[in-house]
Each structure stands twice: as structure tokens, then as C-alpha cells.
Amino acid sequence: MKRDLPAPEQIIEELANKAALQIDRLAPVAFDSALDELIRYHRFLLELNAAVTTDGTPISYAEVASGFLPRLPHLVWVGQYRRLFERAANRLGDDTYFIERLAGLPIRLLPKPGDARQPPGIIAAILNLGPGLAHRLEAWVTKRAVIATVAEGSSQSRLSLAGSDSKAYAGVLKRIVGQWETLLQIAPSVYGWKLEQQASHRDRWSAYGKSWYFLSYHLQNTAYMLATAVWNGDEIGVAEYCDALVRWPEVSSYQRESSEELLNRRLLFPDLLGMDWPNAVSHLRPNLPAYVEEPSPKGLFSLLIQGAHHDCVFLAAATLLSWHMESKVASDIAARTALALLRRDVADADSGFRHRNRASFHFRSVFLDIVRVELAGERYHQGGYGSELDRLVSSLDSMSERSVVPGRIYTPSTMDDREELRGAFLAMLLAVVPLEGDDGFSQRLGRLLENEAALPEEDRSVRNILQTLDAFQRILESSGPNLRRGAIGLSANVEFEAAVVALKAILETSLATIRAHRRERLEKQPVDPARMERIRSIMDDALLTPPADIPFFRGFALHGGADAGDGDIVQFDLAWIGKGQLVEPPMETEPGSFVEALTHEVCRHASNRIWHQFASLAREKLEVSVGVEDEAFWRVMKSTSPRVGAEPVLLVSRQAEERLIRRRFVYPRQSEAQVRIERKPRDEVGGNYGSYVATIEGIDVYGVDFSVGTAWLFSAQSLRSVGYAAIDGMDRHVQVAFAGDDEERGVVQVRFRQFIQWMNSPILEISLPTAEDKAEA
């Protein structure tokens, strides 16, 4: 009986059904009652599932689900409202009451002061109701709209609604946007911004930090709603959502404080909100003038929010421009909206706001915005502000995804991150690039980069900017029609060819300046001793850890220390090593295998010495009249091998004999040959598995670069021991130094003292019959 009981999703679905029924009946009072019941139960479920971890972080059991394609309960609950949106949107022409009531859903679902705190995932799902509603409205608009020409005789066309529909829609949209903006007003009370005067900076900062994800989702969803309207060619929607996005900071009423003007806002990122106050201040220190002890949390928070808003508007504009460039939207609405966003134009006739907030759309400002976006964080990083910006780009562009068949594999057709907006960034620059000079950009960039400690990732940030400028140069080299379309979309009067030339020159100058500045810094920077010691220590370990890349030999002793022997000091150079990888912090992107590659080279050099010494030992000659493909040869080898000692090894020419052996004995599945053949596992063969052919009659056969007709037979135990004497202190068997301190690239010098001891077992050099000999025979 217990199993038949209804689950929460069934209950909530039935409650949603009741509300939907009232929309169909156009019964506002009954609808209100049904909606209240639905919201009350939904809120109750959210509270029921709320919990906190031991460190006070809010979690929700409604976010717990597992299995293949897990369905998170809270998403199932929120999903019920989509049906209501659809029904209410369909009734928009009859009665706007329902859609207006539904627009207030997020504010009614969000936790109130005193309620259990909800984790970001739950808040995001509730705030996503806004875009959900916008989608349904756009669906209604596109169903009702007709194509109309902009002006008589014009070829440009736009979607427009009939008179009464247009009026109803415009009216309802204002109220919906109003409700959406009202959401921002609850942040201070829910997240406790209004702390008492005596509250510490730490507490205030913590309260601001907790509200960040709410503000961030709200901001990004506002941009998303605008993108939805642009995608659907909805002029009324674009005007309202564009105003909402541009006026977002004013609605949230953050106030600047005077000392914060001293901070360089382009280097402030909301990642600071994830830190506690002392940590945030220490991160800010390089960005503050010496005479400012610390900024106030409120002022700093205000700057961070404004910066985040600026980035969001900029990326939204770039995304819309990229749609225009790729002709994803039929009319010029995307380019017009992008321009309005960049200029902070608002349709609302509030001249005060226009006057206060109108941004100057000029070259230096746009370029510095691009630089800021690139400085925000690495691509592919999990978490952090950079990944939030990538998520914004990805979500804005997601609506331009083509329809796909589930299960098939497709090439991605939408943008995943900021990097894919570089074309749009270039189009913006081309639209405003001065044909003479650089609008003071180089000077500002230089000032921004000269205080490296203030950059989020120091030299890595500079490298990222270099990469971006390089990428811009490459795109400009192949400047296609899209770029022209983008630039003209923003500025109809732009002289495109001249602009490209001017921008190329600016990029070249900027790149040269930054590179020269970095080179100068690199030259001054000493090689980091700790880093060199780490490399040395890894090399030391590798040389003394069997098999140490020593080929063919097994069972030898490998030891180090003062009594290891008195061999000669060996020195060899690893050339063309970037100094940037040896300084601290690194000034070159270190390949994952940099140290491993160096170590491998050292081991290879050490083992080459062993092999050369082995090759110089006396060998006995042996002439065999039959070839390796002949079974008789192996009978001879079997009878001869005991002479050389245990674990016999035969080296043959890779070009000739190895092929013959493989063809005759190894490849055939069922060889009729009367010889014993086996393949030893990799672990037994050791460091040179690649050249191992097979073990025939108990002899390990390897293919090497010998001349044709030559083979060596010896014992794998011929090598008695290899020692490395201490050359720089008791436990140090390798010395590592970098030569070329004042250049970008140099030489890593490695020194060690190697001592090799051999057994007295014979080595047989076998002469095999050549092809001519065989032909004669």
C-alpha cells in the first residue's frame, strides 16, 4: 500500500494542473487560489530538503539524484511552471492577468529572510523561470507577428504585431520586466547586507559574497532574455530587455565610495568574493596606492558588481554581433542591439539616466574591455569568474543551436567560450579604430601591464593577452566578409580596408611593446634555484632507479654514493631550453612533460655511454653459413649461447634480419618451424620493448641499427654494475646548471660521474650470409 502513495512530483503536477485549468476557464480568483496552493507546496518542499554542511554551506537534498540521466527533483518541480507559462501566454490576447501573476513567481519562490538558505543550484533554477517565461512570450509573438517592411520602398523587413496585440504585449512586458527588476531589491534583506554599523568588515564581506551567485544569475538571465528577443526579431521585447540590462546596476542601487576610485576597476574580478576579507585585501594590495590601507567592503563590492555588469553587457553585445556577422538573424536587429548595448542606449525616456550612463564607444575603451575579458581567467578552468563568462557566452548562443537527432554525434555549431567571440571583438575594433594613432591604447595597456603583481595571474595574464593579439592578427590576415559585415553593422561609415590596415599596425606595435617588455623582464629574472634543484633531484632519482632506460641488460646493480667508483665526469648540454620555464613564477607555459623529457634525455645519454663502452669491448668472431630464417641457424645459436652465459641476447639488423625473423617465425599464426618461439611480457623485457622481436630457443632477439649480415650474441647479465659517484655533496649524483642567463633561450648543462663494471663473459660478433651469398649457395 505504501508504494502506491503519491510522490512530491505527482502532487505538484496535480496542483499545476489545477492552476492550468483555471487559466483555460479565464477564472482569475480560482487561478490565484490554485497558484497560491502550488507555490506554498513548492516552497514547503524546498524548505523540507534544505540542510547545511558542517562548515555552514547550504545544501539541498532536492539536488541529489543518481543513475543514468538523473532527474533532479527540484528541476522537475520547477518544470511544472512551463505549462502554466504556455497556457497564460496563449491567453495573453484575452487576459494579461495570468501571465502577470506568473511573472512574480521567482520572487514568491525565493527564500525570505528567516527561511532556510538554499544552495546556488536551487536559486539558479528559480531565476531561470524568468528566461522560461520570456521564451513562452516570444513563442506567442512569433505566432502572431507578421512581416512588415521598415519603410516604404525599403528592402529591410521586420516582424511586427497587429495593433491590439502589440499594445497588450507592450503593456504586459513592462510589468513583467518590472517584476524581474524587483527581484534585485530582495537581495539586501535575504543576504543580510544591511548589517548594523558596528558589523565587522569580515561579516559585511561575507554577506556580500553569499549574494554573488544570486546577482550573477540574475544579470546573466537578463542578458539571456534580451538575446531571446533578438533571436526572435521582437522589437518590443528588445527595447524592454535592453533597458533592463543596461539599467541593471541602477536598479540594484549600489553606490560607489570615494576610495574605490583609486582601484583599477579593469583588474578587479568577482573571484574576490569567494575569499574571506583579509585574503581579499591581500590580493588587492598590489592594486592599491601605498597610502590606502584597505577599501571598504561596500565600495569594493559595488566596483565588482559594476565590473561584472560591464562584462556581461560587453559579451552580450559581442554575441549578438557575431549572430549578425554570421547572418543567424534575418534583420539587422542583432547589430542594432549590440550597438545600443555598447553605447548604453536606453529606450526609456529618462534623460537623467542617459546622461549619467551613456558609455563612450571608442577604440581604447573597447580594446581595454577585450583585454579585461581575456584577463578574467583561463579557458577550461573549473569554477571562477572566467568560467562564468564562458557559461554566459555558451548560454546566450545556445538558442542558435540547430535541431539535432538525439544519439547522433554532431560537430558543435554554437559557441562554448569567450575565445569564439574573437571575430566579433575584431569587428567592434574595426568599427571604431582611428586611422591615425591608437587613441592612447598602447599607453594605457602599458600602464595596465607594468604592475604585473596586480594582474590576476601575473605573467600568465600577459601571455594570454599576447595570445589574443596574435589570434587577432591571424584573423585579420584572412579577414572575410563576416568581419566586414560586423564592422559595418556597428558603423555604416567605416572604411573597412583602411581600418584593417590601421588595426594591424596597432596590433603589431602593441605586440612588439609587450614582447620587448617581457624580454627585458626575463633577462633580469634569475633562474630559480628551487626549480633547478627539483629538476636535478628528479634526474638523480631516474638515473638510480632501475631499469634507468639501460637497454638489453638485466640483473645489474645500480648504485650511487661516494664509493660508487671513480669514473670520468660526463657533461652534456640540453640546448634550446626556454629560460621562462626555469624562473619563478614561470614565464613560459610549461608543457606537462617538460621535466620528464629532460630526465629522459639524461637517462638516454647515460645509457648511450654504457652501450658505447660495451661496443668497445673485445668481441669474438663467429661466422655462420645459414641465414636467420633458417631453422639450422637457431640450432647453431642454441648450441652456442651457453658460451656467452645466462639470458642470451641476440641483436640483429633491423633493416634485414629482423624482417626475415618476423616473417618466418613471428607473424605466421601456426608456424611449422621446429624452433621454440615465445613473446615475453613487457615487464620482463625491460626498457627497450620497442625493439624486442621475440624469444627464440631461449634467446631474446632485438632489432637494432646494425649493418646487414651482422649480429651480436651476448649475455643480458654482462653488465655487472653501474655507479654514479657523488659529485656535489653526499646524495647528489647529478649537477644541473643553466647557461645563458641573459637570453630567452639557453642550455641546461648536466654533469655526472658514471662508473661501469662488466662481467667477463664473451661477446660473439656473428657474420651472417648476405643475399649474394645465399644466391650463390
Added chain:
Amino acid sequence: MIDWHQGGWTGSLKKWVRNEIRQQCRDNLAVRRRRYSWSLRVLRCALAQRSFGRFLAIYATLTFAMLLLELVVPRYWPEVIPAWTRSGPPGTDIKALLNTLAGYLITAQVGVLGVIAIAIGLVTLIVQTEDSSTDVQVYYHESLAVEVVASNLALLTVLVAQIVWPLQFLLHRLGEGTDLQLFKLVLATAHVTWLLVNLTGLAHFVVTTFRFVQKGHRELLRERYTANILHPEETARRVTSWVYANAGASLIEANRLLDPDTTITFGFDWGQPERVELERDFDPPMVVHDVRFRWIRWAVRRWSARCHREARNGQARRIAGLAHAEPKLVFTPQLDVPLRGRVVWCWTMGAVPLTSLERFVIERSFRFRRVPHEA
């Protein structure tokens, strides 16, 4: 990292989840606000989840216990039975009294059943107009409607059957028992108590029914049901699956710099088993019911330490000379998904094998049970 101590000395998954949910319910304000009152909890303890058959079975147990006492006590300890329980002059005629009482009780029970029928009819009427099937299910559950009806019918059946006290009659016919009415009195007291419980249940049922027609109370009913019944059960189910699926990472603490990443998965199959560790014939079909993670952790840590030792000694297998194959320990069964026929349910890949002791411990850490409703 999951603290398996919460699952007791075995680290039982079910126990861990039970404690986790209990803790959450204790701390959660919404649960606390909607918790059943103590009187309702007592009533639910007496009635909830009991069927007609169960009520009769409980009563039959009591009757047989009384019968046994009536057989044994007069024979071995006749002095413990008080003389006043003898029926007839000079004392009260207890036999007649018991018969009269049975008549009253039967009348009361029939009346109660009538009230229930009216109430259910009323609710059905409301449901038809409001299209609220889940609400009705909640109502039936919260009003204890099914249990109250079952209990009343069971008592009515018992009262009718006990009019002639058939078992006592049989005992007397066999020449056993006693004329003293003590045991019948005990049973009659049980009947009266049961009737009182039924009346309390009826009162709860009637109150719930009349409140059900009011929207506010219906919401309250729904929330109470969700907080007390649905939430603990649903959350436990989801958390159990989640913890089971993600338990692998909490079992080992590898040195990430030195050791290869060890992967331990539960409820996920990587395809063809490489080295079969545990295999079993699941006939009849079975499901994983519980897992003792502290035992598994002990075995897994031993195995993982051996894997790391081997990797450090340079004996670990490499793939095409590039990197060590990461050791994997795979437990394929999913929770509550039936396993049928011969199943390889634990295997390793790119690692040393489990020892027989580790296999033994792991085998006993997984608790299988037969699939309900399946032969």
C-alpha cells in the same frame, strides 16, 4: 569524504542513510513544524499499515495465549486464579454479563462502520468535482481510513465469533480448563480496549474528513504527509543511490603525486571484465539490499596499497609505453536492480588481484536479498 562511522561498526549504507536523514529531519524547521503530534503518533503506532488479516492474527495470538494459560494455570497454579471470577450465585453472573457486553460492542461497531461509509462517500464526491487523485490518496493515508475500517471489521468479526467462546467451549469439552471466568474477562477487556482504540481512530478519521473539505487544512494535511512519510522515504532512496554510486572516492586516500589514480566504482560497468574477482549464480534473482562500507574500505585499502607498491617498484603495466594503467576495482551491481543468472559482480583491471581474504570480506559486505514478488 564520507564518515562511515555513521553506519555503525560495519559501515552499513542503509544505516548511514537512516542516520543522515534522521539528523536532517531533526534540524529542519519545516519538518519540525509539520511533525505528527504525540497522540497521533501513538494512534498511528496502533493502527497504521495494518490490514484486516493482521488485526485478526494479533487477536488470534492473544486468544491462543489465553487458551494455553487456561490449560496450564488451573492445573499447576490453581491458587492464583481469584475466586470472585467464578460465574453464578452467590457472585455476579459473569457469563451473562460477558454476553450482554458482546451485544453492546457489536452494536457500537456496526454504527461506526456506518459513519465511515458516509464519510468516504462525502470525500469521493469532493474528489470528483476537483480532480484531485493525489489528494485523495493523501487523505486515505492521513485519515487512516483503510486501517480504521479494517480494525473495525476485524473487531466485529471477533465479537461475533466470540459470542459462544468456541475455543474455551472446546477446551471444556476435552475436560480441561476451569469454570472461573478470568481468561474470558481478560479477552473481554481486550475487546473493550480495542473498541476504544477504534473509536479514537474513528474520531481522527472523522475530523480529518471534515477538515479535508477545507483548502487550508487540506494543504496542512498534504504537508504533514510529505514531511512525515514521503520526505524521509524519498530522500533516503535518493541519498542511498547517490552515496552508493559515489562511495568509491571515499574509500581510499592515495598520494596523488606518487601513486596512480585508483578508481573504484559501484553500480557502473566498464564493459568486459578483465580479471574476475567475484562471480555468483543469482538464481532466484536477487538485489543488493545493503553494503557494509567499513568492511569494504578495509579490503580496498589493502588492495590499493599493494597496487601503489607495485607502481612504485616500476612493475605496473604500461599502455604502449606511455603511462601506467590505472588500477580499477569495479562492483557492477546497481542498488535494487535484480541480478539474474551467472553474474560477474566484482572485477579488477590493470592492478594486482584481490587476495582470498579480501574477496571473502567483500563478499560478505554485500548483502543480497531475494527480489520481492519474484520466484
